[in-house]
Amino acid sequence: MGHQHSIRVYYEDTDAGGIVYYANYLKFFERARTEWLRNLGTEQDELLEHSLGFVVKRVEMDNHAPARFNQLLCIQSEIVELKRASLVFKQTIISPSDTRLVSAIIKVACVNLSSMKPQAIPANILEEFKRVV
DSSP states (O other): OOEEEEEEOOGGGBOTTSBBOTHHHHHHHHHHHHHHHHHTTOOHHHHHHTTEEEEEEEEEEEEOSOOBTTOEEEEEEEEEEEOSSEEEEEEEEEOTTSOEEEEEEEEEEEEETTTTEEOOOOHHHHHHHHHHO
């Protein structure tokens, strides 16, 4: 079970040829994870109030085909590994014609933002994640 999030490619997301600049896919993945967390009932600003944050530790990304200006893309996300203070997402960007454009494995760690040390994912969030793994 996972999450899907749609995003429109804006002109600012593209290079001179109207193709999405590769680094912007990371922003799309981040937005999808943020929206998933929001759908589970957690806002990141609430975490920040407690000096907690999710930070990307590792990314493996493969570009299969280009996304283009004005396309409506679907970002599919699923959790493939869940630990006490980290999780691994498999995320895929799909075109309107169901072509796989980009795929990534992204490891995210929960950290105390004051010390930048790993911290256990809050119990309520961990329980929500466990329900979708």
